[in-house]
Amino acid sequence: MRYLVDKLREITTRLRNVGIRDAEREAEALLCLALNINKAALYCHDLIEISNEASSASKLDSMIARRLARQPFQYIAGETEFLGLSLAVGTGVLIPRPETELLVEIVTGIIKVKHKPTLNVLDLCTGSGCIALALAKQFPTSVVHAVDISEIAIRYAAANAATNNINNITFHTGSLYGPVQTHTFDVIVSNPPYIKTFDIALLEPEIRLYEPVEALDGGQDGLHFYKKIITGAAGRLSEGGIMAFELGDTLAAAVMEIASEAGYSKLTLKSDYSSTERFLIINE
Ligand SMILES: C[S@@+](CC[C@H](N)C(=O)[O-])C[C@H]1O[C@@H](n2cnc3c(N)ncnc32)[C@H](O)[C@@H]1O
Structure with missing residues (x-):
């Protein structure tokens, strides 16, 4: 069983080790994206366990691997915001x-x-x-x-x-x-x-x-x-x-x-x- 705060710390360290600036903010964003939760949930419910459901765990692993390979976060998310518009982006x-x-x-x-x-x-x-x-x-x-x-x-x-x-x-x-x-x-x-x-x-x-x-x-x-x-x-x-x-x-x-x-x-x-x-x- 893994808790969100532990996982957040682990991802932050891994991102920092490959030279990603602002690793903590990026780790938060990846966790929120993979688990479909908002940022407040990361901290308010620090006892929430990460679902052991294969799909969400492997989704998170794959997103982390892509970011460690330095793929832009926006490509992993598949979208970005521009002046209030939600825009799809990718390779x-x-x-x-x-x-x-x-x-x-x-x-x-x-x-x-x-x-x-x-x-x-x-x-x-x-x-x-x-x-x-x-x-x-x-x-x-x-x-x-x-x-x-x-x-x-x-x-x-x-x-x-x-x-x-x-x-x-x-x-x-x-x-x-x-x-x-x-x-x-x-x-x-x-x-x-x-x-x-x-x-x-x-x-x-x-x-x-x-x-x-x-x-x-x-x-x-x-x-x-x-x-x-x-x-x-x-x-x-x-x-x-x-x-x-x-x-x-x-x-x-x-x-x-x-x-x-x-x-x-x-x-x-x-x-x-x-x-x-x-x-x-x-x-x-
Ligand atoms: C710096 S990006 C800008 C994209 C967008 N306008 C933005 O601000 O995010 C430049 C764009 O120019 C396109 N481009 C390159 N050569 C071009 C050409 N000869 N005619 C039209 N578009 C071209 C590229 O495919 C790319 O999408």
Whole structure:
């Protein structure tokens, strides 16, 4: 017979031994997920025994083994939360990050000021669909297009739209503007791949071993997608339209330069929670 607090201690030690930061919080989360209990139950009922039922014990063992192999917790859980939306994630799709929630909040603030009833929005490199979904939900009369080169990502994104009852998005599999050649947009938003190719090998194992490389690799200088998206926007941005990007660490100045060279002069940088210049808004 094992008690939850003992098991919690054991899992915490094992996670810590393989170098997982915040091992205690992760151990709590794994136990809650495997046993389908909430965090309070872990501590309020420290005499609850872990069921010896084969299914829940082996579920917990398999989850611990996956996490010890450094699979991201969100892939093990099969879902994550993004601005109140529950999104399915798994192998082949990038896990949405908290910074990207901030990008959506910034864009939302700008759109609200515009007071345009039917906005045409394009989310390039949509991945799980997080940005497109959050904007489409916030602005139900908008017409949103979301593009990704990965069929797996688009399958996740479309399923996420369905489970969240969001119907004003069209999903396209293809490269950047390829599938939306004939459209113009009031908002073009993107969190593109922006890690320098050489730096991918230096990332945490959760990212470099499990997240899709095509979601990370921004080319030698990390700028490949910013160049393509910014130069490709000519003729696709409507009068008064804006572009908004999430930026890789240290890329702010270089992306500003790309935008200036493309003829844009109204450029605003905004910082993330750790005061890194993380977002560029063009034409705000
Ligand atoms: C950094 S992830 C962003 C995913 C999502 N927007 C987010 O914020 O979590 C970049 C995405 O770009 C996609 N991608 C890579 N090359 C692309 C291309 N040429 N055209 C469209 N999407 C591409 C990848 O498949 C991946 O889903």
